[in-house]
Amino acid sequence: MKNVVVLNGPNLQRLGSREPEIYGEMNLDSLTKELSKLAESLSLSLEFLQSDSESELIAAVHRATDAKQDIVINPAAFTHYSYALADACKAHTSAGAKLIEVHISNPHAREEFRHKSVISASATGVIAGFGFDSYKLALRQLAG
Ligand code: DQA
Numbered sequence: 001m002k003n004v005v006v007l008n009g010p011n012l013q014r015l016g017s018r019e020p021e022i023y024g025e026m027n028l029d030s031l032t033k034e035l036s037k038l039a040e041s042l043s044l045s046l047e048f049l050q051s052d053s054e055s056e057l058i059a060a061v062h063r064a065t066d067a068k069q070d071i072v073i074n075p076a077a078f079t080h081y082s083y084a085l086a087d088a089c090k091a092h093t094s095a096g097a098k099l100i101e102v103h104i105s106n107p108h109a110r111e112e113f114r115h116k117s118v119i120s121a122s123a124t125g126v127i128a129g130f131g132f133d134s135y136k137l138a139l140r141q142l143a144g
Contacts, residue, residue, distance in 0.1 A: 001043055001044065001045050002043070002044050002045070002070070002142070002143070003044070003045045003046070003047065003067075003069050004039070004044050004045070004046055004047075004069060004070050004071070004072060004139065004142055005046075005047045005048075005049070005060065005063075005064045005069050005070070005071045005072070006032075006035060006046050006047065006048045006049075006071075006072045006073075006135065007048075007049050007050075007051075007057055007060055007061070007071060007072070007073040007074070007075075008028065008048075008049070008050040008051075008073075008074050008076070009050075009051070009052075009057060009073070009074060009075045009076030009077065009078045009079075010051075010052040010076045010077055010078065011052065011076055011077070012028060012050055012074060012076055013028050013050050013052075015027050015028045015031065015104075016028070016030070022104075022105050022110075023104050023105065024104065024131055024132065026132065028050060031132050031135065032048055034132060034136070035048075035135055035136065035139065038136055038139055038140075039139060042139060042140065042143035043143070044139060044142065044143055046139075047069075054078060054082055054084060054085060057073075057075070057078070057085055057088075058084060058085055058088045061073075061085070061088040061089060061091075061092055061099075062088060062091075064092065064097065065088075065091060065092045065095050065097060068095075068096070068097050069097060070097055070098040070099070070100075070142045071089075071092060071097070071098070071099040071100070072099075072100050072102055072135055072138040072139065072142070073089070073099060073100070073101055073102070073119075074101075074102050074103060074104070074134075074135070075101065075117075075119050078119075079101070079103070079107070079114075079117045079118070079119050080107075080113055080114060080116055080117065080118065081118060082118065082119075083118055085119065086118045086119050086121075086122050087122075089101075089119055089122035089123060090121075090122035092122075093122055093123065093124055098124040098142060099122070099123050099124055100123060100124055100125050100126070100127060100138040100141065100142065101117065101119050101120055101123040101125070101126045101127075101128075102126075102127045102128065102134040102135050102137075102138050103126075103127075103128035103129065103134060104130075104131055104132065104134060105128070105129060106128050106129030107128060108128070109129070125138075125141065127141075
């Protein structure tokens with residue numbers, strides 16, 4: 001069974017209470033449950049990590065690179081300025097594994113500072129603006 005790592009960046013543990021008009025009313029636990037259910041039907045096994053720490057996310061990308069696991073990542077605000085995370089993502093895709101960048105909202109329709117992603121150039125693909133479905137579309141893509 002193919003194993004996929006699902007990474008969520010800073011503040012995403014606040015889903016459900018954080019700006020629900022943008023991110024919806026469902027929390028991170030509901031997202032994890034929904035994705036786990038979908039993964040079963042796609043014959044994927046998932047590993048989850050949410051962290052506010054850049055170094056923890058980078059270490060998780062490195063582990064996935066070494067294990068040749070595909071990644072679905074919502075880098076949250078790190079999207080816009082973390083060259084360190086971008087370098088880890090680049091090393092991951094250069095090593096031949098896939099990495100899909102996802103966003104719940106459409107950052108391009110929001111404040112100017114969200115229009116730039118330093119991660120996208122290192123990603124296999126990007127899915128944004130579909131709420132929790134952004135993650136589901138990414139899993140479907142990885143399941144082939
Ligand atoms: C986000 C968009 C980012 O701009 C923001 O910093 C987030 C969440 C999204 O999923 O829409 O924390 O990545």
